[in-house]
Amino acid sequence: MLKPYSKRQLRVYRNRIAPFKKDQLSSNTKRMIFDWVYHPRFDILIFILVFISIIMLVIELTHPDNHHAAGWMGKIAGKDTNPLLLKIDIVITMLFACEYLIKFWISPNKWKYFKQNFIELLALLPVLRIFRMIRILRIARLYRLIRMNTILDQNLNFNEDDTTDMVTVVMYLFFSIIFGTVGIMIFERGENEGFQHLSDGLWWCIVTITTVGYGDISPVTIPGKIVAVCIMFIGLAFYASLTGVISQTLIVRSRREKRIKMEESMFTQHIIVCGWNHHAQAICKQIIKDEEQFVLVLSTQKIEVNASAQIFFKLLDPTQKQYLEEAKLDQAQAVVLLSDEQLHNPTDRDARNILIAMNILSIRNNIPIIFQLQDENNREHVQQLGIQNILQISKIAGAEVQKMLPEHSGFDLEDVKK
Numbered sequence: 001m002l003k004p005y006s007k008r009q010l011r012v013y014r015n016r017i018a019p020f021k022k023d024q025l026s027s028n029t030k031r032m033i034f035d036w037v038y039h040p041r042f043d044i045l046i047f048i049l050v051f052i053s054i055i056m057l058v059i060e061l062t063h064p065d066n067h068h069a070a071g072w073m074g075k076i077a078g079k080d081t082n083p084l085l086l087k088i089d090i091v092i093t094m095l096f097a098c099e100y101l102i103k104f105w106i107s108p109n110k111w112k113y114f115k116q117n118f119i120e121l122l123a124l125l126p127v128l129r130i131f132r133m134i135r136i137l138r139i140a141r142l143y144r145l146i147r148m149n150t151i152l153d154q155n156l157n158f159n160e161d162d163t164t165d166m167v168t169v170v171m172y173l174f175f176s177i178i179f180g181t182v183g184i185m186i187f188e189r190g191e192n193e194g195f196q197h198l199s200d201g202l203w204w205c206i207v208t209i210t211t212v213g214y215g216d217i218s219p220v221t222i223p224g225k226i227v228a229v230c231i232m233f234i235g236l237a238f239y240a241s242l243t244g245v246i247s248q249t250l251i252v253r254s255r256r257e258k259r260i261k262m263e264e265s266m267f268t269q270h271i272i273v274c275g276w277n278h279h280a281q282a283i284c285k286q287i288i289k290d291e292e293q294f295v296l297v298l299s300t301q302k303i304e305v306n307a308s309a310q311i312f313f314k315l316l317d318p319t320q321k322q323y324l325e326e327a328k329l330d331q332a333q334a335v336v337l338l339s340d341e342q343l344h345n346p347t348d349r350d351a352r353n354i355l356i357a358m359n360i361l362s363i364r365n366n367i368p369i370i371f372q373l374q375d376e377n378n379r380e381h382v383q384q385l386g387i388q389n390i391l392q393i394s395k396i397a398g399a400e401v402q403k404m405l406p407e408h409s410g411f412d413l414e415d416v417k418k
Contacts, residue, residue, distance in 0.1 A: 014038045030106040053092050056085045062198045169241050180205035180231040187224040209235040267328045270294040274318035274356050275338035284311050296327050321359045334368040346374035357385055
């Protein structure tokens with residue numbers, strides 16, 4: 001069963017895919033159609049039709065039929081056009097036309113939509129093979145869908161990934177080879193003895209796009225030569241892009257390895273802060289008064305504070321044991337559990353920190369823990385875990401809190417009092 005998309009996922013998808021916003025539409029009918037035509041599953045259906053259309057074109061090239069399309073359609077479409085495939089292609093084109101016209105109708109800026117989708121408009125001419133070849137360009141939209149679904153599957157967690165650019169280059173090469181192979185066969189087969197089978201077109205395209213150029217076969221028709229020129233420039237652009245991507249990948253990996261080594265050296269005897277609230281920034285500033293002290297903050301909310309070379313933030317859930325291990329809890333000096341102000345109930349805030357404390361103690365039972373208590377009724381539950389450093393920032397003096405961390409941590413909460 002297909003997993004439904006959340007409202008947030010669909011909103012992000014449409015913001016990246018749709019050429020205009022839903023709020024710009026003037027009627028409820030158009031807004032309803034917008035939700036329908038700018039949906040990942042609708043795009044998947046369109047891509048399936050594109051692939052079917054391209055496969056039929058390849059079948060025509062590799063298996064010519066003795067029964068040709070009759071009448072004026074046969075003359076325009078080509079002498080070896082299969083009548084069944086032509087009818088199927090016309091049906092698919094009618095579906096493409098409906099998609100184009102619907103999106104054009106709901107678009108608030110029709111001239112802008114026309115300019116942005118001119119290639120797709122040419123692909124609506126199904127009878128002429130030259131225009132059916134243009135449909136290959138529509139396959140390039142598949143990468144956009146693949147990338148967006150990857151983003152949605154990651155729950156909108158945009159992580160650094162140095163393989164993305166490489167995938168882009170490989171798909172660019174793949175689409176270019178399809179375009180060159182089908183294109184050259186459309187114009188050269190029957191006019192050039194060197195292009196008898198699809199494998200001949202594939203061989204020529206690969207030799208040309210890699211700039212090897214054996215010269216054993218070459219186009220003789222003007223349209224075929226135009227395709228050849230396009231493939232030549234595509235080949236040059238491909239190698240330039242490939243060189244740039246490889247260089248960037250090596251640089252990114254080198255920087256990542258250096259960062260990992262740096263973090264390994266820093267995250268020894270560090271202080272882990274779990275959660276974030278309005279006291280947190282002042283607490284961190286007190287901790288890093290010692291220039292050799294580093295703080296690692298684990299929080300589920302995106303934190304925007306003044307940058308510091310001694311404070312590191314990770315968007316991780318500290319209630320999960322694997323993320324505590326990732327924060328190198330076994331090498332930490334102490335842990336500070338701050339109340340999560342995203343939870344409105346004080347009891348819920350304490351319950352969350354108790355869960356974090358239990359996970360911490362299951363990994364390392366002798367680490368000092370400072371627990372910010374919200375509800376005094378929960379003090380006994382916290383003490384049962386063996387935690388004695390329990391604080392309520394609004395009531396305690398900075399000198400008392402300073403004793404809770406090891407003496408050389410440089411921690412002082414005199415400025416944190418309410």
